[in-house]
Amino acid sequence: MVSITFYGAINEIGGNKILIEGTETRVFLDFGLCFNRYGNYFSPYITPRQGLKLKDFIELKLLPDLEGLYRQDFEQRFRESSKEPLFDGVVLSHPHIDHAGFIPFIRSDIPFYASEGSLAILKAIEQTSQGFYEFLKLKEKFKIRESKREKGKYVRDKDSSVQREITTFKSSFKIGEFTFHPFSVDHSIVGATAYVIETSEGAVVYTGDIRFHGRKYDLSWKFVEEASKYDPILMITEGTRIHEQTTVTELQLEDNLKRIIKEISGLVVASFPVRDFDRMQSFVNAGKENGRELVISTRQAFALDVLEKEKIDDVPNLDEVRVFLPSKSWGIYDNPNYPIEIQMQDYSTWERKIIEKSSTITANEIREEQESYILRVEPTELKYLLDINPKIGSRYIRSLTEPVDEEMEIQQQKMDNWLKFFSLYPYKQLHCSGHTSRKELLEMINKINPKKIVPIHTENAKDFMSAFEKVMIVEEGVKITLK
Ligand SMILES: [Zn+2]
Ligand SMILES: [Zn+2]
Structure with a gap:
């Protein structure tokens, strides 16, 4: 039986x-x-x-x-x-x-x-x-x-x-x-x-x-x-x-992204799920078409590196993207008063490994050339924008599911406040389901x-x-x- x-x-x-x-x-x-x-x-x-x-x-x-x-x-x-x-x-x-x-x-x-x-x-x-x-x-x-x-x-x-x-x-x-x-x-x-x-x-x-x-x-x-x-x-x-009757396909989403980004003159700030590499590919492609590089997190870069080592294809290559190096808890990154090896001690061991082998970029560098990048952040990481100061003409693209419960609603409200602070509100919602x-x-x-x-x-x-x-x-x- x-x-x-x-x-x-x-x-x-x-x-x-x-x-x-x-x-x-x-x-x-x-x-x-x-x-x-x-x-x-x-x-x-x-x-x-x-x-x-x-x-x-x-x-x-x-x-x-x-x-x-x-x-x-x-x-x-x-x-x-x-x-x-x-x-x-x-x-x-x-x-x-x-x-x-x-x-x-x-x-x-x-x-x-x-x-x-x-x-x-x-x-x-x-x-x-x-x-x-x-x-x-x-x-x-x-x-x-x-x-x-x-x-x-x-x-x-x-x-x-x-x-x-x-x-x-x-x-x-x-x-x-x-x-x-x-x-x-x-x-x-x-x-x-x-x-x-x-x-x-x-x-x-x-x-x-x-x-x-x-x-x-x-x-x-x-x-x-x-x-x-x-x-x-x-x-x-x-x-x-x-x-649910209808759905947007990933390729339609990519086309929409290309159109939307074309209209943006400042920095593109975007949130999409951390391990959705199909979505990451859409952003990489939409960026390429508009002369922008996608900037991802160290965590995402680490995953790309593991996937590359294990020969899992169909994901973006690490050398197609830039990796964002945020100022961490000590706030001394990019500060010439501190030797680089001291600055690096602020990052965990796995982070240091991926920083060494990828093309990193700092908030200062993004601030100077905002029209050249799409910066991907978690909704909880909008604070990093305080070091960038998105200029007029910048936009936020939210490529995540709509809030489905009370806790998500509360987080969304806080996020909206951050976006209003940076004049990135209203934002553009663009998602397709898994x-x-x-x-x-x-x-x-x-x-x-x-x-x-x-x-x-x-x-x-x-x-x-x-x-x-x-x-x-x-x-x-x-x-x-x-x-
Ligand atoms: Zn599931
Ligand atoms: Zn699932």
């Missing part, structure tokens, strides 16, 4: 944690964090208890209460931990946090499967972001060892770490009784993969997050064509935008033609029922069987 249990992404967007179980094999598809649900309890000011994070998340039902799944160093803080892992693998669809964010809690001895692109992104996040992002290297917490100097005395062992068991794939692979066929698909991040999983009771399709309007839309259609050949008995499909709209979503399902459909990653699962007969509305934590 084969069964599937959904521990998230039911009536919510993201937080995918899908357990597929056979007679002897148990595999999780994704292990993500749902931002909405997390935000019900936590904020930058209300944080989980460091050593008891796992307990807090299980108690609050942010994580399923399962044995033999979680890291022993965290689990042993509050309960006995199983000696052996009781799961055979975790398979990732793509490296967005709502699909990968809770992987750091999974035991290192449960094999982890991800595409090369996904793994490269996770590597970059792990090395450059603050927060609990131990995707590949797990630093063992709370370990003690006998002191080398004094027998019988114990000290904390802070350097102990283990490497997660990782497998990347180029073609089909087996985990126990299941065979996984991976297909690269189009989404707003590198490495996105959909799967057909062959089980003893038939094939199961899992779309992950998918769209048909980015630069790699043809990959998504290729997946649809291949998946239909397996005559699937069940399709687990994302449905984020089931209620998710397929209704028309292509229905076309995908019709072509794959599964016996049953389980819509997830949506707040509008019931909308599927007007379009299809065999829709299963499932409940979180309730097992469904494939027969």
